[in-house]
Amino acid sequence: IPEQELREMLNGFDFSCLVTALMGASPALNSYVEGMFPEMDFEEARRGIGRVRIETVEDAQNQIVCMVNLFVVEK
Numbered sequence: 249i250p251e252q253e254l255r256e257m258l259n260g261f262d263f264s265c266l267v268t269a270l271m272g273a274s275p276a277l278n279s280y281v282e283g284m285f286p287e288m289d290f291e292e293a294r295r296g297i298g299r300v301r302i303e304t305v306e307d308a309q310n311q312i313v314c315m316v317n318l319f320v321v322e323k
Contacts, residue, residue, distance in 0.1 A: 269308035
């Protein structure tokens with residue numbers, strides 16, 4: 249998926265959902281997504297969210313993966 253399209257897709261999610269999903273992602277993916285949204289303060293958002301259960305992280309990730317899969321299928 250081109251970066252601009254991915255940015256638009258991720259922009260459709262609540263910011264806290266995106267940050268929560270990234271809590272279970274690799275540092276490289278965190279860096280990549282944070283680079284797409286330089287205007288957002290991911291570190292402050294993580295502090296605000298605090299600790300979450302792994303199920304919450306997985307749910308947020310599943311929402312994003314489903315959206316990406318729908319996008320790919322439609323293309």
